[in-house]
Amino acid sequence: MLALLVSVKIKPTMRDEFLKAIADDATCSVRDEPGCLRFDVLADDADPGHFFFYEVYKDEKALEAHRATPHYARWRQASEQVIAEPTQRTVCKPAVFTGG
Numbered sequence: 001m002l003a004l005l006v007s008v009k010i011k012p013t014m015r016d017e018f019l020k021a022i023a024d025d026a027t028c029s030v031r032d033e034p035g036c037l038r039f040d041v042l043a044d045d046a047d048p049g050h051f052f053f054y055e056v057y058k059d060e061k062a063l064e065a066h067r068a069t070p071h072y073a074r075w076r077q078a079s080e081q082v083i084a085e086p087t088q089r090t091v092c093k094p095a096v097f098t099g100g
Helices: 012-032 060-067 070-082
Strands: 001-009 036-043 048-055 088-090
Touching: 001 060, 012 036, 012 048, 012 070, 048 060
Parallel strands: none
Antiparallel strands: 001 048, 001 088, 036 048
């Protein structure tokens, strides 16, 4: 099992577009990908333009499958418009996992 923590800063005027695009990716990931166990989008209380993704996959193969999906392609296209700076990504292994 592997987890991703992704820090994302968006353009201030693109919040609605960002939320629509990432909701599509997160929803489709959990619904349509057996290897995607969790995909949470968290908003930073201190900064309305800062978000975190918490994604959990069964293994590296499941993450690769995620990156080959149509919803991920839609997200990548939308991200070019809404993200203000390069994302920061950390790969982890869950120490305690309570999800599906």
